[in-house]
Amino acid sequence: MGTGSSGSRRTSTGKPRREISVLRLGHRPGRDPRLTTHLALAARALGARRMYLNPPDPDLAQRLARVGRRWGGDFEVVPAPDWRRVVRDHRGTVVHLTMYGEPIDRAVPRLRRGGDLLFVVGGAKVPPEIYRLAGANVAVGAQPHSEVAALAVALDRLGGLPTARAFRGAERRIVPTVRGKRVVPTRRP
Amino acid sequence: MGTGSSGSRRTSTGKPRREISVLRLGHRPGRDPRLTTHLALAARALGARRMYLNPPDPDLAQRLARVGRRWGGDFEVVPAPDWRRVVRDHRGTVVHLTMYGEPIDRAVPRLRRGGDLLFVVGGAKVPPEIYRLAGANVAVGAQPHSEVAALAVALDRLGGLPTARAFRGAERRIVPTVRGKRVVPTRRP
Numbered sequence: 001m002g003t004g005s006s007g008s009r010r011t012s013t014g015k016p017r018r019e020i021s022v023l024r025l026g027h028r029p030g031r032d033p034r035l036t037t038h039l040a041l042a043a044r045a046l047g048a049r050r051m052y053l054n055p056p057d058p059d060l061a062q063r064l065a066r067v068g069r070r071w072g073g074d075f076e077v078v079p080a081p082d083w084r085r086v087v088r089d090h091r092g093t094v095v096h097l098t099m100y101g102e103p104i105d106r107a108v109p110r111l112r113r114g115g116d117l118l119f120v121v122g123g124a125k126v127p128p129e130i131y132r133l134a135g136a137n138v139a140v141g142a143q144p145h146s147e148v149a150a151l152a153v154a155l156d157r158l159g160g161l162p163t164a165r166a167f168r169g170a171e172r173r174i175v176p177t178v179r180g181k182r183v184v185p186t187r188r189p
Numbered sequence: 190m191g192t193g194s195s196g197s198r199r200t201s202t203g204k205p206r207r208e209i210s211v212l213r214l215g216h217r218p219g220r221d222p223r224l225t226t227h228l229a230l231a232a233r234a235l236g237a238r239r240m241y242l243n244p245p246d247p248d249l250a251q252r253l254a255r256v257g258r259r260w261g262g263d264f265e266v267v268p269a270p271d272w273r274r275v276v277r278d279h280r281g282t283v284v285h286l287t288m289y290g291e292p293i294d295r296a297v298p299r300l301r302r303g304g305d306l307l308f309v310v311g312g313a314k315v316p317p318e319i320y321r322l323a324g325a326n327v328a329v330g331a332q333p334h335s336e337v338a339a340l341a342v343a344l345d346r347l348g349g350l351p352t353a354r355a356f357r358g359a360e361r362r363i364v365p366t367v368r369g370k371r372v373v374p375t376r377r378p
Contacts, residue, residue, distance in 0.1 A: 035223055042338030045330045067333055100363055100370040105350075131369050141234045141350045142363040144256055149231030149341035156342045161294075161330045174289055174331040180320050181289040 019116040020159060022051040022151065023086055025130070026123035029057045038148045039121065040064050044075035046155035047162035048119075052080035072170030072186075084133070092116030093135045097150045098126075101137035108157055111136065119154060121147045208305040209348060211240040211340065212275055214319070215312035218246045227337050228310065229253050233264040235344035236351035237308075241269035261359025261375075273322070281305030282324045286339045287315075290326035297346055300325065308343060310336045 022043045027036045036053070037060060043051050044064065053060065056079030064077045080086050087094055093114030095107075111117060120130055131137055140150040164173070175182040211232045216225045225242070226249060232240050233253065242249065245268030253266045269275050276283055282303030284296075300306060309319055320326055329339040353362070364371040 032223075034221075035227065038224065038227075038335035038337055041333055042335040045332040045334045045338065046342075071332055098370075100366060100372075102365050102367050103350075128369075137367055137369075139363075139365055142353070142365055143234040143260055143356065144230055145234045146227035146231040146337050146341070148227055148335050148337040149234065152335070152338035152341045153235075153345045156345065161292075164331070167332065174328075176291050176328055176331055177289060178291050178326055180317075180326075181287075183289075 017047075018159065019092075020048045020155065021090070021116070021118045022048050023080065023083060023118055023120045024051055024053050024123075025083055025120065025126055027053055027055060027057060027060075028123065029055070029060070032123065033057070033060060035148070036060060037063060039151060040075075040077055041067070042148050042152045043155070044068075044073065045161075046152055047159045047166060048075065048155060050076045050078050052078045052083065052086045054080040054083040054086075056081055070171050072167030072173070074169075087118070087120070087130075087133050090116070090118040092118065094118045094120060094133065095154070096120040096122075096126075096130050096134035096137045097140065097147065097154060098122070098131070098137050099139050099142055099145055099150075101139040103142075104138050104140050104154060104157060107136055107138045111138075111158060117158065119151060121151055123147070206236075207348065208281075209237045209344065210279070210305070210307045211237050212269065212272060212307055212309045213240055213242050213312075214272055214309065214315055216242055216244060216246060216249075217312065218244070218249070221312065222246070222249060224337070225249060226252060228340060229264075229266055230256070231337050231341045232344070233257075233262065234350075235341055236348045236355060237264065237344060239265050239267050241267045241272065241275050243269040243272040243275075245270055259360050261356035261362070263358075276307070276309070276319075276322050279305070279307040281307065283307045283309060283322065284325045284327055284343070285309040285311075285315075285319050285323035286329065286336065286343060287311070287320070287326050288328050288331055288334055288339075290328040292331070293327050293329050293343060293346065296325055296327045300327075300347060306347065308340060310340055312336070
């Protein structure tokens with residue numbers, strides 16, 4: 001299992017950027033492919049470095065690798081047959097996203113000081129022990145929710161949207177525009 | 190088609206809260222039920238008043254109505270066989286979420302002044318005319334994305350998480366806790 005800690009990214013102010021990973025538990029390759037794809041795309045677009053996936057799903061990992069080749073950056077889907085090891089080996093704070101946890105407003109200041117972050121995102125059922133293993137159980141609203149939405153809000157609040165620099169090596173890039181679509185090819189570095 | 194503008198909600202400071210609706214285009218009842226359910230749950234949890242759904246999907250609307258009975262609030266899924274009419278009849282700003290649009294950072298100050306908001310969220314393909322019909326085409330990161338994540342970030346940035354008051358009439362409510370789950374019954378008003 002690659003940990004892939006290849007060089008910390010820096011923000012535009014030159015400060016090292018906190019590295020963020022996501023651990024998706026309880027993926028069901030037969031039933032969840034689109035939902036977990038959305039989770040991975042959200043993680044990537046909002047600046048996470050990788051998503052550990054349990055159980056592994058090579059098709060999904062390849063799909064995201066293709067997105068990366070086309071649109072840049074170094075996000076990867078890492079197979080995680082042993083998710084407890086991912087949690088145990090994480091240096092930094094393990095944050096379990098759950099509708100039952102403490103409000104994110106209250107948790108954010110602490111998480112900002114918590115070093116690298118591993119967000120644990122369950123599916124319909126999560127192993128109860130995760131509540132104990134996590135350093136923080138955090139709720140994005142105490143309501144039934146989408147884990148994709150909860151992760152997106154948490155990543156946005158903690159890191160904000162990454163700069164274009166985070167997506168180096170793209171074959172193409174979007175030129176933001178108020179009407180329609182503008183996509184231009186880029187030269188690879 | 191009910192517009193359901195039954196009383197504006199007020200924030201804790203007493204100011205009338207901007208009413209937010211979502212229009213989901215290109216739903217595929219056979220293929221998308223879970224993804225659109227996530228979109229609806231995210232809209233509800235992040236303070237939207239309703240989600241117009243095109244094409245309509247009575248099963249999904251009933252599922253969300255059950256969530257509302259249990260967890261409170263007045264969110265509803267409104268069938269929208271004629272989505273152009275929803276766009277045309279909206280008083281306020283129509284915001285199309287698209288990876289090709291102007292950056293959300295830049296759009297937010299204008300949207301805050303734009304009255305009630307209707308967020309238009311496409312599926313894999315959106316009718317090109319929406320770029321012209323919308324008052325704003327807004328990107329949550331110029332990267333391939335999840336529409337669930339993009340909507341969640343946009344709602345969070347514009348309205349933040351709603352207070353517990355927004356979910357009145359619940360049968361049960363969560364007591365936020367740092368470990369495990371606490372759910373208590375509530376008396377209906």
